[in-house]
Amino acid sequence: MDIDTLQGLKQCPLFKGLAESEIIDLMHTVRYRVIRCPKGEIFAFEGLVCQYADIIIDGEMVATLMGPSGRVVRVATHQAGNMLAPAFLFAFDNRYPVTVEASANTTVLRMMPTDLEKILNSDERLMMNYIRMLSNIISHLTKKVRMLSMSVREKVSLYLKEQSRQQQSKNILLSMSRQELADHFGIQKYSLLRCLNELKQEGAILVEGRHIQILSL
Numbered sequence: 001m002d003i004d005t006l007q008g009l010k011q012c013p014l015f016k017g018l019a020e021s022e023i024i025d026l027m028h029t030v031r032y033r034v035i036r037c038p039k040g041e042i043f044a045f046e047g048l049v050c051q052y053a054d055i056i057i058d059g060e061m062v063a064t065l066m067g068p069s070g071r072v073v074r075v076a077t078h079q080a081g082n083m084l085a086p087a088f089l090f091a092f093d094n095r096y097p098v099t100v101e102a103s104a105n106t107t108v109l110r111m112m113p114t115d116l117e118k119i120l121n122s123d124e125r126l127m128m129n130y131i132r133m134l135s136n137i138i139s140h141l142t143k144k145v146r147m148l149s150m151s152v153r154e155k156v157s158l159y160l161k162e163q164s165r166q167q168q169s170k171n172i173l174l175s176m177s178r179q180e181l182a183d184h185f186g187i188q189k190y191s192l193l194r195c196l197n198e199l200k201q202e203g204a205i206l207v208e209g210r211h212i213q214i215l216s217l
Helices: 003-010 020-027 113-122 124-148 151-168 177-183 191-203
Strands: 033-037 042-044 052-058 061-067 072-079 099-102 106-111 171-173 203-206 211-214
Touching: 003 020, 003 052, 003 106, 020 113, 052 113, 072 124, 072 177, 113 124, 151 171, 151 177, 151 191, 151 211, 177 191, 191 203
Parallel strands: none
Antiparallel strands: 033 106, 042 099, 052 106, 061 072, 061 099, 171 211, 203 211
């Protein structure tokens, strides 16, 4: 196993609490291969059967969902250490619910579900880590569903508050462009810009590029 692959696995929540030597020993007991996906390439289409356990080693992928109106909603951004569709891998209906596209040149470690099952059963820590991963996904999707039912203003306000909490500051730096943020909310870009402008005019925020200072939300 090369150093880049090892570093990617160390970032994966599945291997949390394991030493490098333990990760190497575990991966020596299963079959896997490393595949590369160039930027802009579709890694998985919505409805495709989830046949493999895929872990991003390096790069970034974006999961999107097409709404009934044809609007594309950004569901999640996957980076190094993320496992793709772990909640669907062992499901009876194990088809991808989203389309996954490489937003950067991406390297992925791929193994069969039977090999993933083998290492899960070989170490209780991995099994518990996998359960936590699934629990976090459910929590994330619950918040996503709640957000989709909100007004644009509620979505933006909630997002800014969450970013302020995560960054531990009233001065926050957005990690996404305006278009990416609009896709994340499932709204039109002009609706997002109008909402930010209204909040700015009301004295709730100050906006300078991707930097936003929260004054009163």
